[in-house]
Amino acid sequence: ILNVEQSPQSLHVQEGDSTNFTCSFPSSNFYALHWYRWETAKSPEALFVMTLNGDEKKKGRISATLNTKEGYSYLYIKGSQPEDSATYLCAFGSRDDKIIFGKGTRLHILP
Amino acid sequence: EPEVTQTPSHQVTQMGQEVILRCVPISNHLYFYWYRQILGQKVEFLVSFYNNEISEKSEIFDDQFSVERPDGSNFTLKIRSTKLEDSAMYFCASRTTSHGELFFGEGSRLTVL
Numbered sequence: 001i002l003n004v005e006q007s008p009q010s011l012h013v014q015e016g017d018s019t020n021f022t023c024s025f026p027s028s029n030f031y032a033l034h035w036y037r038w039e040t041a042k043s044p045e046a047l048f049v050m051t052l053n054g055d056e057k058k059k060g061r062i063s064a065t066l067n068t069k070e071g072y073s074y075l076y077i078k079g080s081q082p083e084d085s086a087t088y089l090c091a092f093g094s095r096d097d098k099i100i101f102g103k104g105t106r107l108h109i110l111p
Numbered sequence: 112e113p114e115v116t117q118t119p120s121h122q123v124t125q126m127g128q129e130v131i132l133r134c135v136p137i138s139n140h141l142y143f144y145w146y147r148q149i150l151g152q153k154v155e156f157l158v159s160f161y162n163n164e165i166s167e168k169s170e171i172f173d174d175q176f177s178v179e180r181p182d183g184s185n186f187t188l189k190i191r192s193t194k195l196e197d198s199a200m201y202f203c204a205s206r207t208t209s210h211g212e213l214f215f216g217e218g219s220r221l222t223v224l
Contacts (some may be wrong), residue, residue, distance in 0.1 A: 031118070032210055034212060034213070036215075041217075042217060043115070043202070043215035043217045044145075044154075044202075044211065044213075044215045046212035047217070049211065049212045051210075089154065096160065097166070097210065098141075098156070098165065098167065099144075099156065099213065101146075101154040101156075102153065103152070103153040103156075104153070104154075105174065
């Protein structure tokens with residue numbers, strides 16, 4: 001059974017602080033690692049899709065790294081803002097086209 | 112910007128009734144998916160669809176579930192005889208390639224009484 005674990009489940013961060021959270025995934029049959037942001041009452045939106053070991057991607061204040069050999073990815077948010085409050089979903093994409101999601105990290109930005 | 116649309120946004124039904132959830136994927140996308148999220152739990156894969164046939168389905172997707180792409184634009188999920196445990200948010204998603212990012216609809220909340 002493919003298992004994608006995200007930690008922490010929930011996180012409260014003061015506005016302006018930086019934060020990060022983790023996704024761990026199987027290192028076998030790996031094709032891609034996806035990060036999605038899911039705001040309440042909206043649909044999940046893709047942040048990054050990474051495929052290569054050592055990949056680092058950045059979008060504004062948000063960045064992500066990928067280690068396929070040990071099976072983990074970090075998502076970093078620099079200088080958190082209220083609009084960053086959301087659930088961040090990590091998904092493992094396998095070579096045979098499966099996408100398996102983690103439970104997500106619920107991020108709350110405190111004013 | 113093109114988007115995936117889903118209807119209805121919320122449906123309440125009695126146990127045992129049939130439900131059809133509709134999705135219009137982005138027009139040039141080739142791969143289609145249904146996921147669901149039971150309240151408080153993770154997003155779970157139900158089924159993937161490519162080239163007018165199911166390419167993969169999970170153990171959740173039993174004989175009570177079916178999918179169809181009847182007219183080249185709509186992608187429907189049918190639950191023949193709903194159970195209480197089918198209550199969830201159902202998400203449709205599509206993508207252009209088999210490994211690219213997923214584009215999700217806003218979801219259809221199904222409540223089975």
